[in-house]
Amino acid sequence: MIGLFDSGVGGLSVVRALLQMAPESSFVYVGDTARVPYGNKSPDLVRAYAIQGVRTLIAEGATSIVIACNTVSATAISALQATFPETRFYEVITPAVALALALPSARVVGVIGTRTTIATEVYQRTIATRAAELNRQIRVVTAACPLFVPLAEEGWVKRAETRRIARTYLQPIRQAQADALILGCTHYPMLIDAIRASVQRRVTLIDSASAVVRAVQTAEPSLFAPTQRPLQRFLFTDASPRTQEVAQAWLRRPIQITSVNIAET
Amino acid sequence: MIGLFDSGVGGLSVVRALLQMAPESSFVYVGDTARVPYGNKSPDLVRAYAIQGVRTLIAEGATSIVIACNTVSATAISALQATFPETRFYEVITPAVALALALPSARVVGVIGTRTTIATEVYQRTIATRAAELNRQIRVVTAACPLFVPLAEEGWVKRAETRRIARTYLQPIRQAQADALILGCTHYPMLIDAIRASVQRRVTLIDSASAVVRAVQTAEPSLFAPTQRPLQRFLFTDASPRTQEVAQAWLRRPIQITSVNIAET
Numbered sequence: 001m002i003g004l005f006d007s008g009v010g011g012l013s014v015v016r017a018l019l020q021m022a023p024e025s026s027f028v029y030v031g032d033t034a035r036v037p038y039g040n041k042s043p044d045l046v047r048a049y050a051i052q053g054v055r056t057l058i059a060e061g062a063t064s065i066v067i068a069c070n071t072v073s074a075t076a077i078s079a080l081q082a083t084f085p086e087t088r089f090y091e092v093i094t095p096a097v098a099l100a101l102a103l104p105s106a107r108v109v110g111v112i113g114t115r116t117t118i119a120t121e122v123y124q125r126t127i128a129t130r131a132a133e134l135n136r137q138i139r140v141v142t143a144a145c146p147l148f149v150p151l152a153e154e155g156w157v158k159r160a161e162t163r164r165i166a167r168t169y170l171q172p173i174r175q176a177q178a179d180a181l182i183l184g185c186t187h188y189p190m191l192i193d194a195i196r197a198s199v200q201r202r203v204t205l206i207d208s209a210s211a212v213v214r215a216v217q218t219a220e221p222s223l224f225a226p227t228q229r230p231l232q233r234f235l236f237t238d239a240s241p242r243t244q245e246v247a248q249a250w251l252r253r254p255i256q257i258t259s260v261n262i263a264e265t
Numbered sequence: 266m267i268g269l270f271d272s273g274v275g276g277l278s279v280v281r282a283l284l285q286m287a288p289e290s291s292f293v294y295v296g297d298t299a300r301v302p303y304g305n306k307s308p309d310l311v312r313a314y315a316i317q318g319v320r321t322l323i324a325e326g327a328t329s330i331v332i333a334c335n336t337v338s339a340t341a342i343s344a345l346q347a348t349f350p351e352t353r354f355y356e357v358i359t360p361a362v363a364l365a366l367a368l369p370s371a372r373v374v375g376v377i378g379t380r381t382t383i384a385t386e387v388y389q390r391t392i393a394t395r396a397a398e399l400n401r402q403i404r405v406v407t408a409a410c411p412l413f414v415p416l417a418e419e420g421w422v423k424r425a426e427t428r429r430i431a432r433t434y435l436q437p438i439r440q441a442q443a444d445a446l447i448l449g450c451t452h453y454p455m456l457i458d459a460i461r462a463s464v465q466r467r468v469t470l471i472d473s474a475s476a477v478v479r480a481v482q483t484a485e486p487s488l489f490a491p492t493q494r495p496l497q498r499f500l501f502t503d504a505s506p507r508t509q510e511v512a513q514a515w516l517r518r519p520i521q522i523t524s525v526n527i528a529e530t
Binding site: 033041045153154156161164242 | 298299300305306307310380411412415416418419421425426429430433503505507528
């Protein structure tokens with residue numbers, strides 16, 4: 001069974017992509033809404049939280065785990081693999097980079113993400129490695145967008161204020177004449193209109209949520225097999241009415257959410 | 266010794282007010298930056314986190330504790346007093362309300378705060394009680410400003426985007442012709458320029474941080490006595506370089522911060 005871990009509700013964009021491709025699959029999702037957001041927290045702390053979340057997913061029966069959060073993918077994937085050697089992990093960075101470099105005309109690739117994700121420079125390293133394999137010259141330009149997560153969580157998706165903030169954040173991407181832009185945070189698909197309006201029209205936007213789901217499907221197609229009575233569970237460390245409301249708006253369908261304490265596992 | 270508890274760095278506005286009045290006093294501050302922000306989390310969770318923070322402060326030698334956070338003051342003060350009956354607690358709500366109602370001309374009082382603080386309606390209840398004691402008619406108008414904390418933490422203090430968001434949030438306060446406005450979150454003094462520009466010029470702004478420090482001074486003046494070698498400690502659950510940087514900008518002086526794990530106490 002697939003397990004998905006995120007700092008909060010943002011990773012539900014991965015669930016949405018999963019449900020589009022395999023509506024009858026079984027999965028369990030853990031969102032750490034009790035400690036969200038991770039994007040400004042220190043890498044050691046993010047690693048400790050991620051290990052707790054994954055331990056919970058494994059206890060719930062997950063065998064393959066999608067880290068549905070760029071901040072966790074950028075900081076914790078090696079620690080997770082070392083802590084849980086039997087489990088197969090998927091992170092959201094490599095698949096998005098592969099998609100960007102599959103564009104033959106891409107010479108300048110933009111990446112936006114949380115402050116912590118951008119500071120790790122993991123996208124620069126991953127793109128450099130992949131570009132070397134392909135024998136291509138790729139320039140990378142990054143921008144941290146720390147207010148995007150609170151704006152998305154507030155549902156300020158179509159507001160003029162959000163468009164204005166997006167224009168400010170994306171100025172370096174625009175200026176560098178990027179050909180492709182990786183949305184390096186699973187929250188950002190929510191703000192796609194504001195992001196699109198802030199870059200040149202020809203820029204290809206790459207959503208890390210869809211990219212990782214396709215990577216799982218390629219590697220382990222059996223996980224996508226329809227199950228008779230699909231088990232689709234949504235666990236949150238702060239399962240408040242507001243979490244439910246935001247999660248349902250995100251997934252565009254009613255769901256039942258359950259409270260879970262991962263800090264003590 | 267005074268202990269101060271906050272969800273993060275916002276409560277340092279209370280420390281700033283304390284240092285202005287009593288620069289040689291001793292205190293210990295605990296900021297839960299590992300789980301900040303509290304303002305959108307559920308009341309049960311905020312109470313559990315607050316009990317952990319206060320337990321840490323008591324272990325560090327605090328005898329009187331200032332809850333330097335409106336969200337915690339609004340949701341957890343009874344639970345804290347019941348859990349730690351020997352400790353004297355100060356919350357930030359009552360002193361701010363007392364200041365607002367000390368304005369003889371105040372008929373309409375505005376209150377801004379986090380979503381959780383506003384939802385508790387604690388300001389409405391506290392103002393109603395106080396107004397009844399004074400035999401006055403007071404109308405209360407509230408507005409939740411959930412993006413103010415991330416904007417303050419980002420240091421977006423003088424930006425056009427912040428002024429625009431403030432204008433949107435404060436529209437009901439402006440429309441109600443408020444005479445006084447309580448800044449019901451210890452982060453908000455950081456955004457005072459944007460807030461002031463969003464309401465009529467005659468509105469008196471009331472800062473809950475200064476109000477609570479004055480309340481402590483009145484009740485326990487001995488806590489403000491200068492000590493030979495003042496012990497002024499700053500403990501954070503995520504003591505990252507960024508926490509240090511934001512804390513120093515807030516206090517406008519260099520400080521040493523220490524890491525503390527309150528989740529296991």
